[in-house]
Amino acid sequence: MATLDAVLAALTELRSELEAHDWQPDEYDRVMATAMQAEGGASAHAVRVGLRAAGPKVSHGRLAPVAARCAAILDSPTRAASEDGRELRLALDDVLHLVVRATSGQLQTVDADRSATR
Numbered sequence: 001m002a003t004l005d006a007v008l009a010a011l012t013e014l015r016s017e018l019e020a021h022d023w024q025p026d027e028y029d030r031v032m033a034t035a036m037q038a039e040g041g042a043s044a045h046a047v048r049v050g051l052r053a054a055g056p057k058v059s060h061g062r063l064a065p066v067a068a069r070c071a072a073i074l075d076s077p078t079r080a081a082s083e084d085g086r087e088l089r090l091a092l093d094d095v096l097h098l099v100v101r102a103t104s105g106q107l108q109t110v111d112a113d114r115s116a117t118r
Contacts, residue, residue, distance in 0.1 A: 002069035011091040018098040028058040030103035042092035047071035
């Protein structure tokens with residue numbers, strides 16, 4: 001099982017790469033993040049919903065393995081309710097927000113490209 005510190009470090013790395021534009025999430029990451037946000041954000045249940053919504057190809061992305069490790073930690077009721085659990089949920093919610101924001105720009109570019117070719 002992943003340790004809390006390792007998962008928080010992975011979330012920090014994803015956040016840093018998103019902010020520096022070193023990682024561009026793909027469509028599967030966007031679907032997963034959007035589905036998770038629709039379920040109320042970072043929770044073990046929302047991760048499972050996001051993984052199902054994105055389908056099997058999401059496992060090749062960067063977000064899915066980190067989110068799955070978050071779910072493993074948040075599945076423990078005592079861990080989820082603790083200060084550590086709150087910190088983990090906040091960090092995951094932050095990454096989800098950044099993924100959706102980063103991919104919404106992609107969708108606007110695709111829509112603009114489609115309009116230009118008509």
